[in-house]
Amino acid sequence: MISVEDALDHLFALARPVATELCPLTEAAGRVLAAPITAKLTQPPFPASSMDGYALNSVEADMHAQFVVIGEAAAGHGFDGRVGAGQAVRIFTGAPVPEGADCVVIQEEVERRGKLITLLTEDTSKSNIRPAGQDFSLGDQMKAPRVLTPSDIALAASMNHAELCVYKRPVVALVSTGDELVQPGETPADGQIIASNTYGLKALLEAHGAEARILPIARDNRSSLETVFSLCEGADLIVTIGGASVGDHDIVADVAESMGLDQSFYKVAMRPGKPLMAGQMGASVMIGLPGNPVSAMVCGHVFLLPFLRAMTGLEAAPAERFSATLTEPLPANGPREHYMRARVTKGQICAESRQDSALLSVLASANALLIRPPHDSARALGETVDYIRL
Amino acid sequence: MISVEDALDHLFALARPVATELCPLTEAAGRVLAAPITAKLTQPPFPASSMDGYALNSVEADMHAQFVVIGEAAAGHGFDGRVGAGQAVRIFTGAPVPEGADCVVIQEEVERRGKLITLLTEDTSKSNIRPAGQDFSLGDQMKAPRVLTPSDIALAASMNHAELCVYKRPVVALVSTGDELVQPGETPADGQIIASNTYGLKALLEAHGAEARILPIARDNRSSLETVFSLCEGADLIVTIGGASVGDHDIVADVAESMGLDQSFYKVAMRPGKPLMAGQMGASVMIGLPGNPVSAMVCGHVFLLPFLRAMTGLEAAPAERFSATLTEPLPANGPREHYMRARVTKGQICAESRQDSALLSVLASANALLIRPPHDSARALGETVDYIRL
Numbered sequence: 001m002i003s004v005e006d007a008l009d010h011l012f013a014l015a016r017p018v019a020t021e022l023c024p025l026t027e028a029a030g031r032v033l034a035a036p037i038t039a040k041l042t043q044p045p046f047p048a049s050s051m052d053g054y055a056l057n058s059v060e061a062d063m064h065a066q067f068v069v070i071g072e073a074a075a076g077h078g079f080d081g082r083v084g085a086g087q088a089v090r091i092f093t094g095a096p097v098p099e100g101a102d103c104v105v106i107q108e109e110v111e112r113r114g115k116l117i118t119l120l121t122e123d124t125s126k127s128n129i130r131p132a133g134q135d136f137s138l139g140d141q142m143k144a145p146r147v148l149t150p151s152d153i154a155l156a157a158s159m160n161h162a163e164l165c166v167y168k169r170p171v172v173a174l175v176s177t178g179d180e181l182v183q184p185g186e187t188p189a190d191g192q193i194i195a196s197n198t199y200g201l202k203a204l205l206e207a208h209g210a211e212a213r214i215l216p217i218a219r220d221n222r223s224s225l226e227t228v229f230s231l232c233e234g235a236d237l238i239v240t241i242g243g244a245s246v247g248d249h250d251i252v253a254d255v256a257e258s259m260g261l262d263q264s265f266y267k268v269a270m271r272p273g274k275p276l277m278a279g280q281m282g283a284s285v286m287i288g289l290p291g292n293p294v295s296a297m298v299c300g301h302v303f304l305l306p307f308l309r310a311m312t313g314l315e316a317a318p319a320e321r322f323s324a325t326l327t328e329p330l331p332a333n334g335p336r337e338h339y340m341r342a343r344v345t346k347g348q349i350c351a352e353s354r355q356d357s358a359l360l361s362v363l364a365s366a367n368a369l370l371i372r373p374p375h376d377s378a379r380a381l382g383e384t385v386d387y388i389r390l
Numbered sequence: 391m392i393s394v395e396d397a398l399d400h401l402f403a404l405a406r407p408v409a410t411e412l413c414p415l416t417e418a419a420g421r422v423l424a425a426p427i428t429a430k431l432t433q434p435p436f437p438a439s440s441m442d443g444y445a446l447n448s449v450e451a452d453m454h455a456q457f458v459v460i461g462e463a464a465a466g467h468g469f470d471g472r473v474g475a476g477q478a479v480r481i482f483t484g485a486p487v488p489e490g491a492d493c494v495v496i497q498e499e500v501e502r503r504g505k506l507i508t509l510l511t512e513d514t515s516k517s518n519i520r521p522a523g524q525d526f527s528l529g530d531q532m533k534a535p536r537v538l539t540p541s542d543i544a545l546a547a548s549m550n551h552a553e554l555c556v557y558k559r560p561v562v563a564l565v566s567t568g569d570e571l572v573q574p575g576e577t578p579a580d581g582q583i584i585a586s587n588t589y590g591l592k593a594l595l596e597a598h599g600a601e602a603r604i605l606p607i608a609r610d611n612r613s614s615l616e617t618v619f620s621l622c623e624g625a626d627l628i629v630t631i632g633g634a635s636v637g638d639h640d641i642v643a644d645v646a647e648s649m650g651l652d653q654s655f656y657k658v659a660m661r662p663g664k665p666l667m668a669g670q671m672g673a674s675v676m677i678g679l680p681g682n683p684v685s686a687m688v689c690g691h692v693f694l695l696p697f698l699r700a701m702t703g704l705e706a707a708p709a710e711r712f713s714a715t716l717t718e719p720l721p722a723n724g725p726r727e728h729y730m731r732a733r734v735t736k737g738q739i740c741a742e743s744r745q746d747s748a749l750l751s752v753l754a755s756a757n758a759l760l761i762r763p764p765h766d767s768a769r770a771l772g773e774t775v776d777y778i779r780l
Contacts, residue, residue: 197544
């Protein structure tokens with residue numbers, strides 16, 4: 001058995017970035033930017049008014065000074081001429097500031113009669129002008145790789161990009177194994193249960209940028225497994241669930257090896273999730289997860305999501321950890337790293353009382369995995385522990 | 391001007407839940423469950439072995455006791471007979487425990503010769519059996535409404551549901567207004583800039599369950615606005631961006647009112663984002679956001695996402711707040727609630743130095759909005775402040 005950290009290192013060594021593609025801006029949120037975005041223009045492209053008011057020269061801005069309004073500048077419609085001595089231009093938010101003006105006096109501080117305005121202020125310490133390039137300049141870059149947020153999309157738009165170069169969605173083939181499984185909506189016979197792992201994992205992986213395909217259930221015999229493995233061709237990652245233990249019916253490793261799996265590791269010192277294997281298998285990477293529903297989902301968070309990130313050029317790093325204080329004590333931990341289902345509320349964390357790895361109802365009510373290092377000593381109420389978000 | 395809290399209350403009063411629809415389980419993650427899911431079966435449906443080993447009767451489990459192995463129970467293939475005195479059944483993880491047996495001795499604690507096993511333990515305090523219904527029972531419910539997580543999807547699968555009743559995605563029409571705007575990819579003329587708000591807001595709203603449609607840019611004249619408003623028919627929510635201020639070219643409110651807008655409020659005491667309006671407009675709700683890019687995105691987080699939640703039957707509540715400690719002091723705040731762009735790292739928060747509401751580059755590098763209440767006094771390093779996540 002190896003540690004979770006070592007298992008992740010083995011996985012990262014197997015990760016190859018997928019290809020890139022052009023993606024319309026409207027579909028790029030959540031995708032991983034593959035090449036820096038270079039601003040095609042300067043923003044604002046011109047000094048722009050940030051208020052509605054009058055553009056004039058601040059050296060003339062004395063209390064009760066008067067100006068002749070010689071024209072108007074609106075957003076999208078600049079004033080062509082120059083603002084001379086004793087002159088002002090009516091200006092609106094977003095409009096280019098005309099030449100000769102260096103401040104905008106807001107309309108509330110001006111009295112207007114016909115073409116004449118009188119200032120009711122002499123304070124022009126705030127120019128109400130956004131200088132050209134205040135946000136960014138032609139050639140400035142948004143760095144890659146990064147997971148594109150809605151704010152990034154807005155910024156990319158304003159840099160005048162209608163499509164972005166992103167990593168392709170890694171294709172993940174999800175294979176449940178077991179004679180006891182039927183698909184949701186079918187009627188289970190005696191001794192059978194419903195396949196749930198592939199559905200939960202598909203949702204998890206797709207929320208993090210993968211394209212996940214649920215394959216037919218592989219039965220506990222060589223030919224069924226071989227058939228389903230052959231259907232995985234073209235997948236960047238093949239994930240099997242179940243059949244990875246040492247029972248007489250656990251033949252996933254055997255069959256995978258006969259089909260070319262170069263096993264990188266097997267068994268990880270963690271709870272839940274011990275029987276876990278991974279390796280290169282032809283052009284794909286294969287990861288075998290344990291069959292208990294909670295174990296499979298926990299391994300999804302601990303191994304699959306970081307692997308997915310590494311496949312899209314992001315930093316090869318474990319799931320992000322946060323910390324919170326315990327609202328109930330915890331007993332000492334055994335030799336395996338334990339990922340306890342827990343609830344976090346406002347910086348406080350409490351492990352669920354039932355930790356059996358088959359309890360999906362407990363997992364669904366949890367929002368965190370509380371991490372106990374191997375041989376962690378008993379923890380008291382109020383101590384700080386690490387967790388990852390579900 | 392009204393407070394952010396009052397504005398939200400007005401908005402929630404306008405929110406009507408959208409209709410529901412059936413959605414395949416594979417597409418339901420992230421959607422809002424509209425009706426409780428009732429378990430169609432008990433899970434596990436039978437007492438199931440949680441280990442590979444031998445099923446027998448624990449009263450006979452003495453050290454070195456011997457048992458005849460009378461058959462096998464594998465996952466999906468139960469043993470039909472009954473385990474009598476002096477008998478055991480070979481059993482694998484997930485298999486139904488046969489009648490007459492009440493514990494599974496793991497294979498590592500058994501010596502087997504032919505059909506005979508000898509126990510190397512007498513400890514059966516751990517039965518290694520998952521009782522029927524340990525996870526849930528026929529008729530148990532997953533409550534609605536809730537945003538369906540990957541774990542929920544796995545639980546719904548194991549309750550044997552292939553499709554779920556969810557709220558429809560609210561349809562949001564996004565309308566940018568302004569003569570100065572061109573679409574990304576176009577070539578701006580003098581005095582023009584790129585429309586970015588609709589792209590950022592579409593990404594934000596779709597990440598939270600809406601179907602967002604970007605409409606043609608409305609120009610600063612009545613007929614253009616009327617045309618674009620008429621294209622919004624069928625939208626649950628119409629969001630305009632810009633043109634909501636009091637400048638001569640800000641005619642959104644006028645045109646919307648002439649087309650039936652029953653204005654609920656106008657102007658909110660917040661920074662950025664003061665010019666904000668909302669009301670009922672025919673069968674749709676109309677929300678008018680300010681045109682500065684950062685203002686529009688901040689209002690998206692503060693108003694649109696909570697409104698979206700209320701439209702899908704979720705609790706009408708402001709954006710979730712978290713708290714963190716300041717790494718730099720902050721000056722006193724003015725009369726408006728201030729949503730400062732900030733960065734949070736491991737429970738510590740720092741406001742960005744540039745807070746102008748036109749700076750998308752600053753918004754894109756922030757991951758939080760630090761909330762200053764109206765008239766908040768100056769804050770020292772180490773004090774705790776509230777924020778919402780970006």
